Amino acid sequence: xxxxxxxxxxxxxxxxxxxxxxxxxxxxxxxxxxxxxxxxxxxxxxxxxxxxxxxxxxxxxxxxxxxxxxxx
Amino acid sequence: xxxxxxxxxxxxxxxxxxxxxxxxxxxxxxxxxxxxxxxxxxxxxxxxxxxxxxxxxxxxxxxxxxxxxxxxxxxxxxxxxxxxxxxxxxxxxxxxxxxxxxxxxxxxxxxxxxxxxxxxxxxxxxxxxxxxxxxxxxxxxxxxxxxxxxxxxxxxxxxxxxxxxxxxxxxxxxxxxxxxxxxxxxxxxxxxxxxxxxxxxxxxxxxxxxxxxxxxxxxxxxxxxxxxxxxxxxxxxxxxxxxxxxxxxxxxxxxxxxxxxxxxxxxxxxxxxxxxxxxxxxxxxxxxxxxxxxxxxxxxxxxxxxxxxxxxxxxxxxxxxxxxxxxxxxxxxxxxxxxxxxxxxxxxxxxxxxxxxxxxxxxxxxxxxxx
Numbered sequence: 001x002x003x004x005x006x007x008x009x010x011x012x013x014x015x016x017x018x019x020x021x022x023x024x025x026x027x028x029x030x031x032x033x034x035x036x037x038x039x040x041x042x043x044x045x046x047x048x049x050x051x052x053x054x055x056x057x058x059x060x061x062x063x064x065x066x067x068x069x070x071x072x
Numbered sequence: 073x074x075x076x077x078x079x080x081x082x083x084x085x086x087x088x089x090x091x092x093x094x095x096x097x098x099x100x101x102x103x104x105x106x107x108x109x110x111x112x113x114x115x116x117x118x119x120x121x122x123x124x125x126x127x128x129x130x131x132x133x134x135x136x137x138x139x140x141x142x143x144x145x146x147x148x149x150x151x152x153x154x155x156x157x158x159x160x161x162x163x164x165x166x167x168x169x170x171x172x173x174x175x176x177x178x179x180x181x182x183x184x185x186x187x188x189x190x191x192x193x194x195x196x197x198x199x200x201x202x203x204x205x206x207x208x209x210x211x212x213x214x215x216x217x218x219x220x221x222x223x224x225x226x227x228x229x230x231x232x233x234x235x236x237x238x239x240x241x242x243x244x245x246x247x248x249x250x251x252x253x254x255x256x257x258x259x260x261x262x263x264x265x266x267x268x269x270x271x272x273x274x275x276x277x278x279x280x281x282x283x284x285x286x287x288x289x290x291x292x293x294x295x296x297x298x299x300x301x302x303x304x305x306x307x308x309x310x311x312x313x314x315x316x317x318x319x320x321x322x323x324x325x326x327x328x329x330x331x332x333x334x335x336x337x338x339x340x341x342x343x344x345x346x347x348x349x350x351x352x353x354x355x356x357x358x359x360x361x362x363x364x365x366x367x368x369x370x371x372x373x374x375x376x377x378x379x380x381x382x383x384x385x386x387x388x389x390x391x392x393x394x395x396x397x398x399x400x401x402x403x404x405x406x407x408x409x410x411x412x413x414x415x416x417x418x419x420x421x422x423x424x425x426x427x428x429x430x431x432x433x434x435x436x437x438x439x440x441x442x443x
Contacts, residue, residue, distance in 0.1 A: 008093065010097055011093065011096055011097050011100065014097055014100035014101060014104065015100060017100075017104050018100055018103050018104050018107065020278070020316060020319075021104060021107035021108060021111065022107060023315070023316075023317070024111055024317075024318060024319060025107050025110050025111045025114065027317070027318065027356060029114065029115065029118050029354065029355055029356045030118065030354045030355055031118045031120050031121075031355065032118060032119050032120055032121055032122070032123070032352070032355045032357070032359055033120050033121045033126060034354075034355075035337070035338075035352040035354050035355035035359065036121065036122075036123045036126040036127070036352075036359065037126060038335075038337060038354075039123065039333070039335070039337065039338060039352070039359075039380070039397075039398065040126065040127055040130060040398055042333075042334070042335045042337075042379070042380055043130075043379050043380050043381040043397070043398060044130075045379075046334070046378060046379035046380070047379045047381060049378060049379065049422075050377050050378040050379035050381065050382075050422055051378070051421070051422050051423040051424075051438075051439065052138075052377040052378070052382060052418070052422055052423070052424075052425065052438075052439050053133075053377055053378075053379055053381055053382060055439045055440065056423060056439070061423065061438060062160070062161070062178060062423055062424075063141035063142065063177075063178070063423065063424050063436060063438040
């Protein structure tokens with residue numbers, strides 16, 4: 001490849017990088033304190049519906065151990 | 073005598089053009105560096121507190137006892153991937169032995185088995201309808217198999233080849249319907265395909281190395297997905313435009329797994345650097361690291377419990393670590409597998425989670441029932 005072709009493709013690559021960075025630099029952001037309290041609020045609102053967090057009564061647990069049957 | 077194209081340009085104008093190209097390149101590189109600094113500056117301005125500090129006022133979690141409720145045996149080699157059916161009881165798993173098996177996790181019965189033409193089936197996924205599964209790996213393809221109610225029917229006969237990459241398939245996922253599949257590949261790209269026609273609908277370029285994992289945003293959040301790769305980056309993509317909208321590079325090694333937080337506002341990642349991390353999309357930064365000095369083996373897969381309070385991580389040291397997402401502390405460590413945990417998913421109704429391992433088995437675990 002000629003050095004001119006190499007430069008052209010490096011330039012194309014560099015242009016794409018700059019374009020990508022421009023997009024990323026300009027997005028709207030919120031403070032970590034606000035983001036954190038939103039995450040906490042979501043956890044709090046959904047905690048009671050989280051079986052792995054709260055546990056479930058044995059009668060409702062689809063994966064409870066199968067009890068062996070006794071043959072009378 | 074050097075070949076013509078290697079000799080210095082005889083015409084002065086050509087020499088000037090070369091210099092101009094080099095100047096443009098240098099100029100672009102400088103702008104690139106300036107933008108990177110600006111990005112860091114903007115992110116830092118909003119970094120007013122740590123998540124675990126805000127979470128100090130949250131009640132701590134008690135002791136967790138999670139037991140293995142079912143062990144699924146049948147694969148002849150390492151289990152590489154698994155996925156739950158929306159019916160919360162069926163599971164599809166794929167293995168290095170080239171087999172894809174559909175299980176009823178309640179009864180542990182095998183309902184279907186397909187033998188793929190390749191070994192190392194690294195990816196598998198259940199269709200939202202429950203009527204088909206997708207899988208692929210070293211064959212560089214993603215194929216869809218409709219599941220027949222007739223146990224005697226040869227599933228391989230109805231196989232549909234959907235995706236074609238130029239390197240291994242690392243992950244696949246149906247979108248909101250059975251009609252589209254998203255794939256990631258060792259060829260460094262992700263792609264969106266139409267299942268019926270096999271047509272490429274959109275491709276996603278931006279990773280500098282193999283893409284290892286992907287996860288779709290919860291449907292309420294809109295058309296985005298996140299991918300992680302060997303370039304240590306996690307990228308968030310707009311599915312319609314193919315544009316990378318956010319990129320995060322804080323891991324120190326390959327990112328093996330990415331999973332959205334249930335609200336869609338954040339995602340977790342697991343890496344060969346032995347850490348899991350949480351990235352908030354609206355703050356545009358990493359907001360938590362889940363790590364311990366004693367944990368030195370890579371994380372292969374991560375998933376959240378239904379409320380997002382717990383993060384489960386499957387590790388290469390055969391264990392599962394359970395993290396308090398808000399406080400950043402580990403709440404439990406689970407044993408049982410006899411080799412690497414390679415895949416981990418919480419069931420759709422959040423009552424259990426399943427892990428697959430290089431020990432050839434899958435284990436379904438649920439919390440100990442309250443009396």
